[in-house]
Amino acid sequence: MSITQAGTDRVDRGAARLESAAQARAAAVRLAERFAVGAAARDLDRRLPYAEIDELSTSGLLAITVPASFGGPDLAPSVVADVTRITAAADPNIAQIPHSHFVYLNLLRLAAPEELARRQFGEVLRGGRVANAQSEKGGKTIADISTTLTTVGTDRFRLDGEKFYATGSLFADTLAVLARHPGDDALPAGEYIAFVPSDAPGVELVDDWNALGQRTTGSGTVRFVDVAVGRGDLVIRADAVSRPTGYGAFAQLLHVAIDVGIARGALDEAVRFVNTSSRPWFEAGVDRAVDDELLVQRFGELAVELITAEATLAAAGRALDRATGFLADDSGTEDSLRTVADASIAVAAAKVVADRVSNELGSALFEVSGTRSAAAGGGLDRFWRNARTHTLHDPVRWKIQHIGRHVLRNEDPPIHGVI
Secondary structure, eight states: OEEOOSGGGSEEOOOOOOOSHHHHHHHHHHHHHHHHTTHHHHHHHTOOOHHHHHHHHHHTGGGTTSOGGGTSOOOOHHHHHHHHHHHHHHOHHHHHTTHHHHHHHHHHHHHOOHHHHHHHHHHHHTTOOEEEEOOOSOSSSTTOOOOEEEEEETTEEEEEEEEOOOTTGGGOSEEEEEEEEOOOSSSOSEEEEEEEETTSTTEEEEOOOOOSSOTTSOOOEEEEEEEEEEGGGEEETHHHHSSSSSHHHHHHHHHHHHHHHHHHHHHHHHHHHHHHTOOOOGGGOOSSGGGOHHHHHHHHHHHHHHHHHHHHHHHHHHHHHHHTTSSOOOSSOOOHHHHHHHHHHHHHHHHHHHHHHHHHHHHHHHHHHOGGGGOTTOOTHHHHHHHHHHTTSSOHHHHHHHHHHHHHHOOOOOOSTTO
16 A cells, blocks of 8 residues: 555555446455454454555445546445445444544535536545545534634635544544634635645544443544635535435435344344354254244344345435436436435435344344353454444434324425434
């Protein structure tokens, strides 16, 4: 790997080029098999997956959404969701790390000046990585942002602030930083995303993430003190989130994929454990746990819930593909607001289902596996911990509200970045 600081060649990891959805899915399967090995130990020891993220970069998977006009394969949201789901079943920490990478590549597609898009997409094609620096600890709600851009000269600004939950920041080459500008002759007031090198002077990355689950996502603190930003590094956030672009639905679809992947990983681990380690309950009158008919019944019930979640995710992916022009719209309407609203509702429904099944399967793993599964150091608790932590990202009770209003009163969901 070589990293330089000159122009568009700042990052070059010699990443492979993937050209099709089939290639992307095959690459994800190959990597997932390797990521699954050691996933429990990484979680237990909180060992950050630097080597694994380098593999992800060089595989070409991080570049699958780069638009064709910038030399990329331009694959659909449903494909990104599939790749995320496959990866999450092996290690949901690794699957979550590039979540914001894909989200902010989508922002570049939708709203960035061409030169900025060309520079960032070029780096991504060579294996570059983007992470978010968006949320903050302070403020009345998550929408309250205190990080500021201050004009210091013609086309020059200063970035100051502190971020938390900056998932993937420890692995990133570029940080996508949400900041406010008060407005002056140089720049209109509003929210901006500043694309800043992670090693720029004044940037401090702090490895202080200490959560119940998703322990190795690098989701800690990032501080910005007098960081130099040019006009060409800025994107007006409203251009993506205040019109029917599908920006929020895309971000949410990937969250759904992570949760569904966790559920699949939990069920697969339960099957393995019961087949290799569980003893049958004496009243079953069988020699193997897998021959206990009550256990068979419970696995059947859990499998139905997981299959439902996977199908709902797939349906949401197709709806978003249609809304964003990757799949022909056979609804008979060319109304972008209508198709994006339908996609947002489909993704919201998938999020509700995935939230429930990932948490249930993470807990049911112990129910079906027996006392031995609760042994300290076994690592089976990571599925529930990861599901419980990740599903807190945004509340499904609001998804249900938007679905109910849509069904009962024919109200479209709001247009913002989290539905």
